[in-house]
Amino acid sequence: MKIQEIREIFHNGLWKQNTGIVQLLGMCPLLAVSSTVVNGVSLGLATALVMALSNASVAPIRNVIPNEVRIPVYVLIIAVLVTVVQLSMNAYVHRLYLVLGIFIPLIVTNCIVLARVESFASKNPPLAAALDGLAMGLGLTAVLAVLGGMRELLGKGTLFSGLDLALGDSAKGWVLHVIPDYHGFLLAVLPPGAFIGLGLLIAGKNWLNLRAARRASKPIAIMPVEGGCSPAAHHG
Amino acid sequence: MKRTLAKASLQTALNLLFFTVIGTTVLAFTYSQTRTTIAHSEEQERLALIAQILPPGIADNDLIHDTLQIRPDPLLGTTDDTTAYRARLNGEVTAVVLQAVAPDGYAGRIDLILAIRSNGQISGVRVVSHHETPGLGDYIELAKSPWIKGFDGKSRQDYTDADWKVKKDGGKFDFMAGATITPRAVVKAVHKALQYFAQNRATLLAPAGTPRG
Numbered sequence: 001m002k003i004q005e006i007r008e009i010f011h012n013g014l015w016k017q018n019t020g021i022v023q024l025l026g027m028c029p030l031l032a033v034s035s036t037v038v039n040g041v042s043l044g045l046a047t048a049l050v051m052a053l054s055n056a057s058v059a060p061i062r063n064v065i066p067n068e069v070r071i072p073v074y075v076l077i078i079a080v081l082v083t084v085v086q087l088s089m090n091a092y093v094h095r096l097y098l099v100l101g102i103f104i105p106l107i108v109t110n111c112i113v114l115a116r117v118e119s120f121a122s123k124n125p126p127l128a129a130a131l132d133g134l135a136m137g138l139g140l141t142a143v144l145a146v147l148g149g150m151r152e153l154l155g156k157g158t159l160f161s162g163l164d165l166a167l168g169d170s171a172k173g174w175v176l177h178v179i180p181d182y183h184g185f186l187l188a189v190l191p192p193g194a195f196i197g198l199g200l201l202i203a204g205k206n207w208l209n210l211r212a213a214r215r216a217s218k219p220i221a222i223m224p225v226e227g228g229c230s231p232a233a234h235h236g
Numbered sequence: 237m238k239r240t241l242a243k244a245s246l247q248t249a250l251n252l253l254f255f256t257v258i259g260t261t262v263l264a265f266t267y268s269q270t271r272t273t274i275a276h277s278e279e280q281e282r283l284a285l286i287a288q289i290l291p292p293g294i295a296d297n298d299l300i301h302d303t304l305q306i307r308p309d310p311l312l313g314t315t316d317d318t319t320a321y322r323a324r325l326n327g328e329v330t331a332v333v334l335q336a337v338a339p340d341g342y343a344g345r346i347d348l349i350l351a352i353r354s355n356g357q358i359s360g361v362r363v364v365s366h367h368e369t370p371g372l373g374d375y376i377e378l379a380k381s382p383w384i385k386g387f388d389g390k391s392r393q394d395y396t397d398a399d400w401k402v403k404k405d406g407g408k409f410d411f412m413a414g415a416t417i418t419p420r421a422v423v424k425a426v427h428k429a430l431q432y433f434a435q436n437r438a439t440l441l442a443p444a445g446t447p448r449g
Binding site for chain 2: 087
């Protein structure tokens, strides 16, 4: 595998085709768990792990799976992997598991996982597929981290609260009280805060894209706005 | 033609079956690998919660295994069987840990766990799960506010039935402005749990070895 290909895969996953702010797939966990950095990153990493594993499992057998039943087989593989991750988290990071709760099994229904298996892993060799799953998952994690950070900072005035759930009691002191004596801003913590925050992030990305495009080509063309589920036109 | 179609279908079905078998094997293996660890963490979690609401030195037994099945009861607000734990000192029950539900929170049910001493005094109450508004009704969590500790040491002897209300309703329990429904539900649920304890005292405090009630 060439370095160029690997860079392309990561560029796609982390930025160009970012699941969270470009493809807009997998919104359910994005909006629900992004109330703090720790929650967002934890679920993002769990999703990234599932995506890397499912892509890596499907790619080697992509020519064996009968075309007519490929979707049930993919769903089966994804469901098995999610359950494995769920059981492992329940066993080894039990308290974090209690916080993320229902959203871990819901990774199965996150359409981004099936979307990458169907659109990438079923057509590419295992290593590339695994990297694609990882990159896409990390892209989602990054969005969850930023969104979680925004909501936590505005809503509670802290950062990294709940880190002890993932890393044990020793991490309790790592919570940053950025704004002391903060009384909280409810809107940011509640679901509308997630929608507004996500909207701002998408706007930010589009603005960066437009600026890059404007610099690249002097005569300003009217740029189509990215969004929806289409792998939108890209520029820059 | 008919034959090849049947053959193709069979092949596809076998293929699907093959993946199902593999998937099941992987799951069975993971389950058997993690089962004991999960049971252990769950037990630890429950024990840690119970330890918060029982004063130290009140139990010398393995209370996580000294359990009592409790039938659903309107006084507890429960709709399913729940488990009660008994703390004993030299065989004598010193406190009972009950699970109760406040069904009328602002956003649905609030699950509580409470420890009642054998003399009818509340040793401690904790909220196990709730869906109250973050920042408003969630002060019933100890992590957010010490409000829930207001129940410690209270009993039906020193607080009359009329006292078991939030101050806004003429009772003796604090509440925070802007969120009265939540504490009202919790106070009511705790009061009812105490009534349940009074009614079922004999069964709950039965010495070790007696048949389960």
